[in-house]
Amino acid sequence: MTPEIWITLAAANFAAYLAPGQNMALVGAATARSGLPGGLSAVGGILMAEFVWTAAALGLTLTAREIDGNVMLALQVSGGTYLVWSGWKVLNSPPSPEMAVLGASGGCFRNAFMGLWVGLANPLALVFFVSIFPGLVSAMAGETPLNLLAFCGTAVLVSSLAALxxxxxxxQVLVRAGQARRLNALSGGALLFVGLAAIAWTAAA
Incomplete structure (x- = not known):
C-alpha cells in the first residue's frame, strides 16, 4: 500500500464522479427540498453507499470471485428502475422555496436514506467497482482485509466527497437565488433520464 496507489485509486474514482449523473441530481433535489442540511444528508447517504460498494468489491477481489452475467444484468435493471422511480417521485413533489432556504430538518433522514439507495443503484459505480477497482487493488492482495478496507475506503470516500x-x-447558490423549483425539476428529470438510459443500455447489451 503506497501513496501512489492511493492517489491512483482516488483519481480514478474522482474521474468517474465528475460526469453529471444520478448522485449530482439527488444532491440538487435534496438541497432544493431541504436546503443545505438536506444536501449534506444526501451526500452522507451516497458516501455510505460508496463504502458498501468498496467493501463488496474488496470481498470479491480477495476471494477471486466474479459476478455472474445474469446477476449483473439484474442489478443494472433494478438500479435503473429505482432511479426512474426516484426521479418520478422528485418531479411530482415540488419543493417549497421558503423551506429550502431555511432548511427543512425533518427531511434529513429521508434524504440520507435516499442517498444510500441511489448510491447503491448507481450503474457507474457497478461498472467501476466490478471492472476497474479489482485491477487497482490486485497488487495489494497480501494485505489484511481491514487494512485494505481502510486504505481503499479513504481513497474512495475522500475523492467522492471532493467530486460532490x-x-x-x-x-445551495441556486436555492438562495430562489431557483429551488427549477433545480428540483432539473434534478428529478436527470434521475429519470439516467435510470431510463441505464435500462436501455442494459437491454441493448
Missing part, C-alpha cells in the same frame, strides 16, 4: 462538493455548493 461543487454540486452541493452550486445547488
Amino acid at each position: 462538493a461543487p454540486y452541493l455548493v452550486v445547488s
